[in-house]
Amino acid sequence: MIITFIGGGNMATAMIGGMLAQGFTGQEIHVVEPDDVKRAALGSQYGIGTSAPGEAIPNSTAVLFAVKPQQLKAVASELQPQIGDALVISIAAGIRVDTLSRFMSGHQRIIRVMPNTPALVQAGISGVYASEAVTEADRALTSRILDSIGEQVWVDDEHQIDGITAISGSGPAYIFYFMEALQAAARAQGFAPEVAHKLAYQTFAGAVKLALNSEDDAGTLQQKVTSKGGTTERAIKALESSEVRQTIIAAASAAAARSRELGEELGRDIEP
Numbered sequence: 001m002i003i004t005f006i007g008g009g010n011m012a013t014a015m016i017g018g019m020l021a022q023g024f025t026g027q028e029i030h031v032v033e034p035d036d037v038k039r040a041a042l043g044s045q046y047g048i049g050t051s052a053p054g055e056a057i058p059n060s061t062a063v064l065f066a067v068k069p070q071q072l073k074a075v076a077s078e079l080q081p082q083i084g085d086a087l088v089i090s091i092a093a094g095i096r097v098d099t100l101s102r103f104m105s106g107h108q109r110i111i112r113v114m115p116n117t118p119a120l121v122q123a124g125i126s127g128v129y130a131s132e133a134v135t136e137a138d139r140a141l142t143s144r145i146l147d148s149i150g151e152q153v154w155v156d157d158e159h160q161i162d163g164i165t166a167i168s169g170s171g172p173a174y175i176f177y178f179m180e181a182l183q184a185a186a187r188a189q190g191f192a193p194e195v196a197h198k199l200a201y202q203t204f205a206g207a208v209k210l211a212l213n214s215e216d217d218a219g220t221l222q223q224k225v226t227s228k229g230g231t232t233e234r235a236i237k238a239l240e241s242s243e244v245r246q247t248i249i250a251a252a253s254a255a256a257a258r259s260r261e262l263g264e265e266l267g268r269d270i271e272p
């Protein structure tokens with residue numbers, strides 16, 4: 001079996017690292033990447049096969065497109081003759097199955113996945129949508145890949161992938177944004193950078209561990225920190241008066257809208 005990644009950037013690297021840590025072998029993974037430095041690093045770090053665009057790809061059980069959405073049309077149409085009717089998995093944000101099918105002269109066996117970068121440490125979560133033409137074996141292989149990098153949620157309505165993109169695909173960036181802000185807050189309280197880093201990261205790690213191990217929902221856990229008339233109450237009041245909760249909801253909504261917009265933009269200029 002060979003899974004060939006087309007594109008060896010951030011998300012492909014996270015998936016490959018996770019897959020290798022969970023039982024896939026270097027012989028089972030191949031990556032096509034134009035950047036000489038990135039390609040050499042992927043080959044030497046992970047012991048996987050590599051090639052540059054334009055070179056023949058191995059006969060693959062599945063081909064996984066991990067290029068930018070704007071690159072997908074050119075890359076997929078060029079590779080179609082080599083891919084034949086193998087399973088195609090796309091992680092490109094916004095690009096719908098029917099659009100990718102049209103990029104590939106009507107290719108049918110397509111699964112659309114929206115993973116996230118915690119895949120690298122097997123703590124990812126992926127949304128998955130399968131076209132009608134995929135086989136049970138295709139689903140099982142995709143499921144095995146995604147199991148190796150974390151959790152998965154399969155949806156029957158492709159539109160839900162836009163929502164998953166907004167929550168868990170882009171979500172790690174929102175969390176890192178908050179972590180960075182908490183570090184900046186610690187710096188503003190006079191702590192040295194390494195102490196600020198430790199305070200912010202361990203607070204996040206501890207809170208997430210507590211939430212995952214608790215019967216209480218996040219709202220209740222928040223209440224348990226918030227003593228009446230105390231410090232947290234004052235901080236939460238500041239967050240509420242700045243409408244931070246509503247802003248997070250609006251931010252995710254903007255991400256989902258961008259996913260739909262990418263789908264429209266990049267699906268528009270192709271023959272029906």
Ligand SMILES: NC(=O)C1=CN([C@@H]2O[C@H](COP(=O)(O)OP(=O)(O)OC[C@H]3O[C@@H](n4cnc5c(N)ncnc54)[C@H](OP(=O)(O)O)[C@@H]3O)[C@@H](O)[C@H]2O)C=CC1
Pocket residue numbers: 006007008009010011012032033034035038053066067068069071075091092093114115116117169170
């Ligand atoms: N990053 C994330 O958190 C997530 C990303 N995604 C999706 O994953 C895809 C990749 O994103 P990301 O990894 O962040 O982007 P990157 O830019 O890091 O990766 C894309 C890679 O594809 C390479 N590439 C360009 N042209 C070709 C070609 N002809 N053949 C093979 N490879 C090529 C690029 O090389 P070069 O840089 O030299 O052009 C680059 O290394 C996107 O479609 C994105 O929507 C989905 C979920 C999460």
Ligand SMILES: O=C(O)[C@@H]1CCC=N1
Pocket residue numbers: 093165169170
């Ligand atoms: O920002 C992006 O478009 C990609 C998709 C989800 C996360 N990164």
